[in-house]
Amino acid sequence: MTATSTEEFEDGATLDGNAMAGDLREVFAVDVTSARYMCAGCRHTDAVATLRLWNRAPGLVARCPNCEDVVIRVVRAPDKVYLDLRGSVRLEVPLEGV
Amino acid sequence: MARTAISGRLIWRAATLAEAHWETPTARTLVLDVPDWPGHLPGQHVDVRLTADDGYSAQRSYSIASSWPHPQNRVELTIQRLDDGEVSPYLTDTVEVGDQIELRGPVGGWFVWRETQTAPVLLLGGGSGVVPLMAMIRARATAGTKQPFRLIYSVRTPTDILYAEELRRRVRDDAGLDVHYVYTRKTPDDWSSPPKRIDVAALNTYGWPPDFAPDCFVCGPTTFVEAAADILVALGHDPRRIRTERFGGTS
Numbered sequence: 001m002t003a004t005s006t007e008e009f010e011d012g013a014t015l016d017g018n019a020m021a022g023d024l025r026e027v028f029a030v031d032v033t034s035a036r037y038m039c040a041g042c043r044h045t046d047a048v049a050t051l052r053l054w055n056r057a058p059g060l061v062a063r064c065p066n067c068e069d070v071v072i073r074v075v076r077a078p079d080k081v082y083l084d085l086r087g088s089v090r091l092e093v094p095l096e097g098v
Numbered sequence: 099m100a101r102t103a104i105s106g107r108l109i110w111r112a113a114t115l116a117e118a119h120w121e122t123p124t125a126r127t128l129v130l131d132v133p134d135w136p137g138h139l140p141g142q143h144v145d146v147r148l149t150a151d152d153g154y155s156a157q158r159s160y161s162i163a164s165s166w167p168h169p170q171n172r173v174e175l176t177i178q179r180l181d182d183g184e185v186s187p188y189l190t191d192t193v194e195v196g197d198q199i200e201l202r203g204p205v206g207g208w209f210v211w212r213e214t215q216t217a218p219v220l221l222l223g224g225g226s227g228v229v230p231l232m233a234m235i236r237a238r239a240t241a242g243t244k245q246p247f248r249l250i251y252s253v254r255t256p257t258d259i260l261y262a263e264e265l266r267r268r269v270r271d272d273a274g275l276d277v278h279y280v281y282t283r284k285t286p287d288d289w290s291s292p293p294k295r296i297d298v299a300a301l302n303t304y305g306w307p308p309d310f311a312p313d314c315f316v317c318g319p320t321t322f323v324e325a326a327a328d329i330l331v332a333l334g335h336d337p338r339r340i341r342t343e344r345f346g347g348t349s
Contacts, residue, residue, distance in 0.1 A: 014319070014320060014344060015159075015344055015345075016342070016343065016344040017208075018143070018159075018206055018208065018209050018343045018344075019143075019159040021143065021159070021205035021206035021207075022108065022144075022145035022157075022159065022202055022203065022205045023145075025108045025205050026108055031205070031206065031207035031208070033206055033207065033208045034207040034208040047208050048208075049206070049208035049209060049341075049343075050342065052344075053344075096207075
């Protein structure tokens with residue numbers, strides 16, 4: 001597995017949206033990985049957790065598994081977080097305990 | 099508990115390594131004391147942050163291996179060492195009992211099993227992708243619930259199996275739990291088939307039929323996750339009941 005992982009690691013996309021949970025929870029009061037996105041490129045919809053994640057940039061780049069367009073970008077600066085959602089038409093956020 | 103696990107501001111906590119043991123020659127379980135741990139659901143993970151003296155810091159996401167409540171109120175992580183990794187070799191080979199590491203969580207609410215889910219459960223794990231699935235198996239036992247669980251666990255060789263003893267014991271003691279191994283490089287001597295990757299035959303024989311509408315959790319490297327999820331869909335499982343986590347190179 002290490003060989004495979006290393007190859008994928010160099011390619012960047014070994015992870016998925018599940019691994020964004022911590023950085024998103026820093027900004028939002030709810031778990032956004034459980035939310036459904038709609039891709040602005042292809043209108044595909046699924047859980048944010050299923051996005052393909054590139055995390056070796058200075059931030060997180062999450063792409064649609066269907067069309068590979070960028071759906072969410074999260075960039076951390078020392079004192080702020082930049083959140084770029086232009087690739088998602090909308091987020092549908094389930095509310096816990098309702 | 100679902101709400102407990104998610105409420106409150108997410109903060110970095112200093113966790114203390116209380117115990118550690120090797121699961122395989124390259125994977126080590128860290129048993130951590132985490133002050134004011136709010137509890138977690140199986141499948142959730144934590145972010146671990148290491149900071150060097152010069153201020154450089156690296157952060158990785160690790161699945162929680164243990165269930166909650168825990169007998170010593172501790173949180174267990176199992177770390178697979180990747181030799182070219184930046185964080186995992188420190189966690190497997192360097193950190194010692196009594197040392198502190200920075201951790202935040204629990205986070206994630208999608209790749210999670212809740213004891214209130216009544217459907218049978220099919221767990222498909224590749225390599226260290228078995229870690230969050232083990233948390234689900236442990237949580238089922240902790241909760242004393244009866245949902246039938248099946249784990250299909252793909253590993254390179256018999257010595258790479260994480261939690262081998264505990265799985266053997268649980269198959270004997272936890273009614274309704276079955277485990278099947280798929281060996282990709284080397285099988286035990288008495289094994290009936292040559293090494294192979296997870297395939298239709300394995301899922302057909304050792305998984306649940308689609309008619310049972312099981313909740314499916316698939317975790318492992320990308321290639322494993324895609325192969326396993328594709329087979330599940332081809333066999334007729336509802337894609338909405340399949341949850342995946344790509345866990346490949348958490349270095």
